[in-house]
Every structure is written in structure tokens, then in C-alpha cells.
Ligand code: HEM
Ligand code: SF4
């Protein structure tokens with residue numbers, strides 16, 4: 001291969017949360033099997049733009065580098081995905097990098113995903129087992145249920161499903177697919193289901209499941225292939241039942 | 256952030272009203288108007304029967320006007336809280352998402368004008384008969400407006416049936432949602448044919 005082959009990148013940058021964004025072009029030396037992160041690291045090492053001017057290094061988020069943490073999500077050539085597994089060879093150049101626009105921008109490609117984490121807290125996306133004594137082993141789970149739960153547990157809170165959703169934006173409070181699917185996960189769990197009603201009630205609150213508009217972009221975009229639209233429909237059913245049970249009364253509010 | 260508000264209940268009511276009574280009324284309305292294809296006399300008789308139902312004013316208020324204002328106004332609010340800037344605009348469901356909102360707003364405009372041209376005129380003393388509609392669609396622009404309005408409203412209803420089935424959690428699996436997609440397409444075609452045949456019968 002030619003030694004002086006380069007990669008052209010066009011990056012949407014922003015100094016801080018208040019300042020306005022601008023585009024800056026970069027050219028970095030090509031190596032085989034590079035991904036977007038290694039190209040960004042090259043810019044960090046030598047922060048010079050395509051015009052040859054010295055500039056500030058580009059900021060982004062990352063952690064695992066193997067598509068399990070979700071931190072490195074950004075919009076690459078118009079598609080939201082993880083940058084650590086985005087191979088340079090598969091993209092048309094110049095490769096356009098933008099931060100995910102649903103979330104507040106911290107700096108450059110780094111975003112603040114607190115909105116999603118706060119929603120997960122609101123819907124209690126966990127199994128509460130903390131106590132002062134050993135509760136012993138939990139109940140067994142049917143294999144079929146385990147398989148379904150396993151698929152749902154793959155969520156890495158990357159935020160891509162929120163990014164592609166037309167109903168997650170500044171004008172609406174809709175929490176998006178990931179937290180709704182997590183309610184399904186923890187309500188499937190034999191111990192988690194003891195607090196089922198609390199999670200369902202949270203889903204019936206502001207920005208909850210009823211605000212889904214069924215554009216179904218989330219399920220197409222999710223890098224983990226989680227059946228998000230089935231999760232949402234399942235939670236629509238559960239919240240419908242829960243509403244009837246709460247109003248008319250029932251002995252089966254929790255199980 | 257408050258934990259509870261009424262949006263869940265309002266959304267469920269909005270969804271229910273879209274089918275019962277509005278969807279049922281829409282189909283009924285187009286079927287009655289289809290009498291026009293059997294001639295002026297048949298239409299006048301059918302319209303006369305509907306117009307002279309006992310308590311017709313209460314039926315209209317509670318079965319049509321209140322539900323449509325509720326569904327329509329809240330629907331416009333929903334439509335304008337979406338943002339279409341980005342995503343996968345070319346997927347089938349995303350296109351339907353956008354069309355559901357566009358046709359909702361179109362229906363609102365169409366229905367408002369249609370009610371003014373017919374119901375309000377009847378209220379002011381004009382006779383409710385074949386000529387009332389025939390005089391409107393004599394103008395080709397109004398005819399086009401009516402055809403677009405009917406298609407938009409029927410599309411909105413048919414695709415709304417598909418979303419209704421998810422809103423209430425009936426269709427969960429991909430397979431059931433796909434089959435419901437075909438059902439909603441068939442509903443769109445059949446009800447559109449009825450509606451278009453009906454309006455064309457007035458020219
Ligand atoms: C008057 C103007 C109207 C507007 C602005 C409007 C707007 C909307 C919108 C935005 C939705 C999507 C709701 C969601 O996904 O959460 C919707 C749903 C629906 N609309 Fe309308 N609509 C109107 C009139 C009608 C009429 C006349 C009908 C009946 C023929 C109708 C039937 C439906 C149905 C069945 C749904 C699906 C409900 C669901 O998602 O569960 N709408 N409407
Ligand atoms: S559901 Fe999928 S797209 Fe959404 S946050 Fe989880 S992994 Fe990302």
C-alpha cells in the first residue's frame with residue numbers, strides 16, 4: 001500500500017455547551033485496520049487541521065473499545081453508532097463525525113447522557129436485594145424467560161435508540177426505548193417482579209410509554225439487536241392492565 | 256420531575272376516540288354517502304334518515320364534535336412535539352409515522368371546512384340534500400380538495416388502526432405487527448374506494 005495514504009475526516013466541533021458548533025477538517029496518516037477512535041487518537045497526538053494550522057485536540061468519550069459500554073457513540077456519516085467498532089475502510093471519505101444531537105453537548109463529540117440514566121433511575125431499572133441479612137438464593141427462572149431476559153440485558157445504554165427517535169427531543173419528555181425495555185427486563189425477573197407495579201407506574205408518568213409514536217426507528221438502530229418494539233408493545237399491554245387493575249381493584253396487582 | 260400526570264390517561268382516551276367513535280363514524284359516513292352512486296333520490300332518502308334520527312343534535316355533539324375536537328386538538332399537540340430532523344427517514348414505519356401526523360393535520364383542516372360547507376349551511380337553513388354537495392364539487396378545485404381530504408382521513412384512520420393495536424398492547428410480536436400492517440393497508444384501500452366512489456357520484 002502507498003505509504004502516504006491519508007484519511008480525511010470532517011468533524012463537528014463545539015468549544016463548550018453554550019458556544020456554537022463549527023466544522024473542522026483533518027487529514028491523518030492511514031494505517032491498516034484503523035477505526036474511528038484510532039483516527040481520533042491520531043488527531044489528539046498531533047492536533048493540526050487539514051489546512052496545516054495548529055488547533056485544539058478533539059474531545060470524545062470511550063471506555064471499553066469493544067462495543068459493550070456504549071460510551072463512544074456518535075453520528076458517523078449520518079448514522080448513530082459506536083465509533084470504536086466503526087472501521088475506516090468501510091466508510092466513504094471524508095468521514096463526517098458529529099455528536100449525537102439528542103443529548104446536551106459537553107465538548108466536541110462528547111455528550112452528556114444523564115437524561116437516559118435519570119430515566120433508568122426513575123423506572124427503577126434494578127433488582128432491589130440490599131438488606132441487613134442474607135436473603136438466600138432467589139427463585140429459579142424458567143429457561144424460556146431467561147432467554148428473553150438475556151436479549152434485553154444486552155443493552156449498553158449507548159443512547160442510539162434515543163438519538164434516532166423523533167419523539168425524544170426538547171419539546172417532549174418522552175424517555176425513549178431503552179428505559180422502557182429495561183422495565184420489561186426487570187419485571188421478567190422473579191425477584192425484580194416484586195416491584196413490578198412501581199416500575200409500571202413510573203412508565204405511566206410524564207414521558208412514559210404512552211408517548212411512543214411507533215416510528216420504530218429504535219429497533220432498526222439498536223447495535224445490540226434488542227427487540228425494542230416488542231418491549232414497548234409489551235409494556236403498553238402491562239400498563240393498560242395495570243391501569244384497569246388499579247382503578248377497578250384486583251388481588252393481582254403485582255404478580 | 257413530577258412522577259405522575261394525566262398524560263397516560265389522555266393518550267389512551269385519544270387513542271380510543273380515534274377508533275370509537277371517530278373511526279366507526281367515518282366508515283358509516285362514507286357508506287351512507289355511497290348511496291349517491293344509486294342516484295340522487297337514494298342519497299336524499301339516506302341522508303334524510305340520518306339527519307332525522309331522534310336526538311340527532313345530541314348524537315352529533317357526543318359522538319362526533321366532542322371526540323373530534325378532543326382527538327384533533329390533542330393530536331395537533333402530539334404532531335408538533337415530534338422532531339423530524341434526523342433518523343432513518345426512509346424506513347416504512349418512519350414514513351408512516353410522519354404521514355400519520357401530516358394526514359392528521361390535513362384531516363383537521365378538511366373536516367373543519369367540510370363541516371362549514373355542509374352542517375353549518377344546513378343549520379343556517381339550507382336544505383340537506385344531493386345538491387348541497389353537488390354544488391360544491393362542481394368546482395374542480397373543490398373536488399380535488401375533497402378527494403385529497405378523503406384519502407388523507409382514510410389513511411389516517413387505517414394507519415391509526417395499526418398504531419391502536421400497539422397502543423393497547425394487542426400486537427406485540429413482529430409477526431402480528433406485520434400482519435396488522437397488511438390489514439390496515441386493506442382497510443385503507445377498501446374505505447378509500449367507498450369514499451372516492453361516493454364523492455364522484457356527486458358530479
Ligand atoms: C381532526 C384532526 C386529527 C388530528 C390532528 C389527528 C391526529 C392524530 C395523531 C397525531 C395521532 C397519533 C397518536 C399517537 O401515535 O400517539 C392520531 C392517532 C389516531 N387517529 Fe387521529 N387525528 C385527527 C382526526 C382523526 C380522525 C377523523 C380519525 C378517525 C377516522 C382519527 C383516527 C385516529 C386513530 C385510529 C389513531 C390511532 C390511535 C393510537 O395510536 O392508538 N384521527 N391522530
Ligand atoms: S436499547 Fe440498544 S440502542 Fe438503546 S441504549 Fe440499549 S443498546 Fe443502545
Ligand code: FES
Nearest residue numbers: 065067069070084
Ligand atoms: S468504547 Fe465502549 S462501546 Fe465503544
